[in-house]
Amino acid sequence: MTTRRTLVRSALASFAALGFVRNTRAAPGGGFELTLDDAEWRRRLTPEQYDVLRHEGTERAFTSPLLHEKRRGLFACAGCGRDLFSSETKFDSGTGWPSFWAPLDKAVGTEQDRSFGMVRTAVHCARCGGHLGHVFDDGPKPTGLRHCMNGVALTFKPTSA
Numbered sequence: 168m169t170t171r172r173t174l175v176r177s178a179l180a181s182f183a184a185l186g187f188v189r190n191t192r193a194a195p196g197g198g199f200e201l202t203l204d205d206a207e208w209r210r211r212l213t214p215e216q217y218d219v220l221r222h223e224g225t226e227r228a229f230t231s232p233l234l235h236e237k238r239r240g241l242f243a244c245a246g247c248g249r250d251l252f253s254s255e256t257k258f259d260s261g262t263g264w265p266s267f268w269a270p271l272d273k274a275v276g277t278e279q280d281r282s283f284g285m286v287r288t289a290v291h292c293a294r295c296g297g298h299l300g301h302v303f304d305d306g307p308k309p310t311g312l313r314h315c316m317n318g319v320a321l322t323f324k325p326t327s328a
């Protein structure tokens with residue numbers, strides 16, 4: 168007999184096999200400088216960006232071209248364009264996701280994320296509320312923080328020489 172729970176689990180597993188795990192929780196709503204309705208976000212973003220930024224999806228590890236981005240510059244929110252991280256704070260965490268030990272001043276917000284049976288701290292863009300990734304306390308000095316970001320949620324703007 169197939170239970171509903173089994174169906175949900177197999178659906179999630181097949182989705183994960185496609186490379187994305189969609190969180191059931193939506194991005195934090197309301198109170199942001201840039202607020203758009205869902206249809207507008209869908210129009211603006213690629214399906215992958217929409218899934219991560221608006222539905223707290225997670226891109227498959229080691230798939231982001233930004234993982235290997237070593238130039239000087241700024242990483243901005245793919246949803247609204249706000250600058251979020253500097254290349255000065257980027258480091259190779261070995262996790263397969265672009266990682267930073269600090270965000271730019273007031274660029275991101277955090278909230279507790281209890282999905283998937285874990286307690287984590289989710290990170291979102293302070294301007295549009297788009298989900299970016301999570302922050303952990305096993306990062307390098309000087310902050311000891313590891314902002315584990317979905318590369319698809321970011322765009323890179325190299326510093327012109």
Ligand SMILES: [Zn+2]
Binds near residue numbers: 247
């Ligand atoms: Zn944003």
